[in-house]
Amino acid sequence: MPAADPDDMGVMNGGVAPGYAPSVIENARVAVVGVGNNTSALVQGIAFYRNTGSLVGIHQPQIAGLGVGDIDFVAAFAMSDDKVGKDLHEAVFVSPNNFPRLEAKLRPSGVTVRRGLVDTTEVERVAHALKGAEVLLYSAPSGRPDTARAYAEAALMAGAAFVNTTSDPVARDPSFLKRFEDAGLPLIGDDLASQFGTSVVHHALLRLLEERGLTLVSSYQVNLGGTEDFRNLVENPNTKKQSKLNALGSDKVQIAPLGYLPQLKSQKVAHLNIEAQGWGETAVSLEVRLQVHDPSGAAGVNIDLIRLAATALRSGHGGCPPAAASLMKSPPGTAV
Numbered sequence: 513m514p515a516a517d518p519d520d521m522g523v524m525n526g527g528v529a530p531g532y533a534p535s536v537i538e539n540a541r542v543a544v545v546g547v548g549n550n551t552s553a554l555v556q557g558i559a560f561y562r563n564t565g566s567l568v569g570i571h572q573p574q575i576a577g578l579g580v581g582d583i584d585f586v587a588a589f590a591m592s593d594d595k596v597g598k599d600l601h602e603a604v605f606v607s608p609n610n611f612p613r614l615e616a617k618l619r620p621s622g623v624t625v626r627r628g629l630v631d632t633t634e635v636e637r638v639a640h641a642l643k644g645a646e647v648l649l650y651s652a653p654s655g656r657p658d659t660a661r662a663y664a665e666a667a668l669m670a671g672a673a674f675v676n677t678t679s680d681p682v683a684r685d686p687s688f689l690k691r692f693e694d695a696g697l698p699l700i701g702d703d704l705a706s707q708f709g710t711s712v713v714h715h716a717l718l719r720l721l722e723e724r725g726l727t728l729v730s731s732y733q734v735n736l737g738g739t740e741d742f743r744n745l746v747e748n749p750n751t752k753k754q755s756k757l758n759a760l761g762s763d764k765v766q767i768a769p770l771g772y773l774p775q776l777k778s779q780k781v782a783h784l785n786i787e788a789q790g791w792g793e794t795a796v797s798l799e800v801r802l803q804v805h806d807p808s809g810a811a812g813v814n815i816d817l818i819r820l821a822a823t824a825l826r827s828g829h830g831g832c833p834p835a836a837a838s839l840m841k842s843p844p845g846t847a848v
């Protein structure tokens with residue numbers, strides 16, 4: 513991907529390509545927690561699609577009248593001193609973020625990154641900062657369930673939908689789900705399944721095996737990556753591992769410990785192995801290597817989750833919409 517000229521202010525945040533037809537309804541107003549690679553891919557991608565009118569890599573061009581460019585960021589929270597205080601469109605390029613620059617010319621967004629909550633007593637401060645936001649997209653590192661729940665509390669207080677893209681249990685917690693349902697607020701979670709990621713590819717292959725009448729003997733997946741997400745998951749693997757198992761729905765699958773390899777940068781390399789038996793109990797063995805930009809896979813799903821959340825909020829539907837649950841690894845009802 514060629515680097516964009518950072519000095520070129522180019523097309524505005526709200527600028528559109530001739531082929532891109534903006535919707536007639538109001539843009540979805542989104543606050544984001546976490547200004548890491550996934551947010552970089554999302555923010556840059558939205559500008560890219562607005563600017564180019566391209567539909568490459570888009571799952572649903574429109575959801576209830578909202579196009580992929582019909583998203584406005586209204587608040588952002590991060591923990592790093594290097595990101596707090598910067599404009600969102602500048603902060604997404606701050607190290608250790610290593611997602612490449614897309615051909616999306618970003619002007620200053622007007623959103624200054626605020627400090628995220630440091631302890632759970634700060635829910636009110638965050639709720640106040642969410643004023644005007646319809647959706648709070650939780651895109652912080654996995655493995656901090658108390659933090660995830662504190663932001664969900666802030667969303668409840670502010671009357672916003674909450675989207676938990678991490679493996680920390682929020683939507684799987686029946687008491688949280690009920691509170692969102694009672695308040696008529698959407699709660700989408702937990703843990704997004706990447707657009708063409710390890711979970712969906714592995715799940716599809718296991719389903720094919722079953723459909724064709726073979727018997728699964730054993731299977732494993734190995735995930736290697738070079739983002740902070742991977743570095744964090746090496747230290748905090750537990751909720752992620754359970755979530756990946758939830759996505760596969762088989763007790764014969766093993767998830768190898770995640771590996772952090774900085775040289776991969778934002779790319780993820782996954783190895784899948786499936787051992788099975790076919791006719792006459794003879795052996796069948798399958799090996800797959802998948803290489804993707806992990807933050808792109810997250811953005812390709814987050815763009816749908818945001819629009820589903822905003823649409824459900826606008827129509828007063830609380831809880832987890834079925835169309836969103838199917839995009840998650842651990843929707844309500846799965847194991848914690």
Ligand SMILES: O=P(O)(O)OC[C@H]1O[C@@H](O)[C@H](O)[C@@H](O)[C@@H]1O
Pocket residue numbers: 550654677678679703704705706707708709710711712741756806807809810
């Ligand atoms: O490839 P999989 O198994 O769907 O998992 C990857 C995704 O897992 C999610 O937990 C992360 O928030 C995403 O950043 C990541 O893309």
